[in-house]
Amino acid sequence: MASIMLAPKWVALHCLLLLVLSANVAFCGEPVKHLPGFDGELPFNFQTGYISVNNSEYFYYFIESQGDPATDPLFFWFTGGPGCSSLSGIVYEIGPIQFDIHNYNGGLPRLLYYPYTWTKTASFVYVDSPVGSGFSYSTSSNWSTSDTKSTEEASELVRKWLIEHPQYLNLRLFIGGDSYSGLIVPGITKKLIEDNDANVEPHLNVTGYLVGSPTTDQHINVNSRVILAHRLALVSDQLYQELKISCKQNFVDVDPSNTACLTALSKYEKNIEEIWTNCPLEPNCAFASPRPELPLSVRRSLADQSSDERQFLLSPPKVPSDLWCRAFNYALAYNWANDPGVQEALHVRKGKVKFWSRCNRTISYTKDVQSVIDVHMWLSQRPLEVLLEVGDHDLVVPIVATQTWLKILNLTVSYNWRPWYVDGQVAGYTKKFDEEAYGYRLTYATVKGGGHTAPEYYRRECYEMFQRWLHFYPL
Structure with missing residues (x-):
């Protein structure tokens, strides 16, 4: 199908008009036809730009659907961290390019096209958020941000981008993200729905959201790591029993006077200190010698x-x-x-x-949201399509944590736990929930052997999962 990206002259006039009408709307994006390291012209429609929200200039990468962009849905994608660039999501997880790591001999890395990209069936706006991530920056000397501020500004960013690109307004709109963005994505979705309810213009066609390996409740998340470490045989039965009894199954808010619990936790930390917690199946590598010739x-x-x-x-x-x-x-x-x-x-x-960083750990960021379980509950009473996907070997956001907060939601099960397949092999397990009274449907899927985050470890399998869910096929 033909692209629905507007002709450059029309886009320029449209953006100029927007700038005249509103000083708060930033320049429209610019097309990218070639990228250093990639041979030839890019085989997809690619655009980058900035969106201004308050004192923040948010950088984004827009890749239009390679399927039918006139009808395929639109996703806004927020990589976790907080502070990780959305470029990481593009090249390592769900986008159409990847580095040619196997033939790298130094210098500028070569880029390759990746065929099992989520942009085959949906358009994506990958956002460097919060401010300070990737190429996003602040025009103020105060770069401080937080979960709450990040959620609010991201919600405004979505609306402003669609005002700049009205040709996408009628498409089904999804908010997506992974890891720490599990605390942000539900909040953005809720805010956009609330704005629709308040008749804020333009009305957005909010259809659903996607969260991968999502941090959802900080207490549950940290507490679940001990449980999964035991399930993965990283902790002995004896030590696990010692932890459960002495800590009373609470491994987070430990009383300083509880020396038995603290001792057991110390043993636990010793057990896993040399494990690659993103995926214990992979090597944990460390190369610490400095290179003095670097500036x-x-x-x-x-x-x-x-x-x-x-x-x-x-x-x-x-x-x-x-x-x-x-x-x-x-x-x-x-x-x-x-x-x-x-x-x-x-x-x-x-x-x-x-200096661009894949994940900027130096941003001034306040973690003022500890749980969004209540937000998921609120959203479960709306007509939404939801995909929740996790790797079952992720010690950063353990599958145990996801299963714990899912139980708290107390959703109605429409089909129970069963395997799903790619090329005749079990790719993971899935379970579906339906709240028919509200039109809310949540598909929960695990990725067998997947780490943090799952698409990085099983990119092809996660594409199959995504496109089936998006087109209402059973996993």
């Missing part, structure tokens, strides 16, 4: 980043053929996204972000 400014920036990526960048490893470490794949994103030619191709504003 001081770059070394300082790297020192603020998460240890797995920082260590690879400071001392690129000579990885044996029988040992592959996921952190090395992350490191390629730094080489690529910090290249001046790449930033020019992406239409990044010069001088606004000195």
Whole structure:
């Protein structure tokens, strides 16, 4: 089908009109035809730009559906962290490009087209949110943000983007995200529905939401890690019983005087300290030697980043053929996204972000939302399509936590636990819930062997799951 992206001249006039009518609406996006590292013209419609919300300039990547963009739904995607760039979601999880890691010999990484992309069947706006993530920046000296502020600004961002791109207003609208964005995505969805109820214009066709490996309740999440570690045989039966009894199954808010519990927790931490918690099945790699030839400014920036990526960048490893470490794949994103030619191709504003990070751990961020179970309950009384997907080997957001808060929702089961398949093999397990009185439908799916987050580990399987759910096919 033909693209519904507007002709460049019309877009320019449309954006100019918007700027005249409202000083708060930022410039429309600009098309990207070529990317450094990719051979030839991109085989999909790609656009980047900024959306202004208060003092924040949010950078986004828009990839139009490669199926039928006139009817396929529109997703706004928020990668977790908080502070991780949505580029991570594009190249490592659900987008149409990936790094050619197997043939990397240094310099600018090569990009390859990835065929099992979620953009085959939906249009995606990948947002660098909260401010300070990726190429997003603040025009104020105060960069402080929070769960609440991030949710509010993201909701306004969605509305402003659609005002700038009215040709997508009638499409089915979904909000999606993973990991820490599990605390943000439901809130955005709720705010957009509330605005519709209040007759805020334009009316948005909010159809549903998707959360992957979602942080949903901080207490349940942390508490569940001990339980899953035992299920995965990382903790002995004896130590697990000791933990359950001494801590009274509460491993979070421990009384400082409870020395038995603290001792047991210390043993537990010792048991898993050398485990790659994103996925215990993979190697936990560390390469910590500094490279003095790197500029001081770059070394300082790297020192603020998460240890797995920082260590690879400071001392690129000579990885044996029988040992592959996921952190090395992350490191390629730094080489690529910090290249001046790449930033020019992406239409990044010069001088606004000195050093791009896959996950910026230095943002001033207040975690003021501890649970969104009540938000999910509120949403369960609305006509929404929901996909909840998790990896069953994820120790960051354990499957145990997801199953715990799902039980609290007390939803009506329409079909019970059963396997789902890709190419005749079990890809995971699924369960569906229907609240027929409200038209609310939630599909819960696990990804067998998947870590944090599942699409990064089983990209093809997660695409099959996504497209079946989106087109109302049983998993």
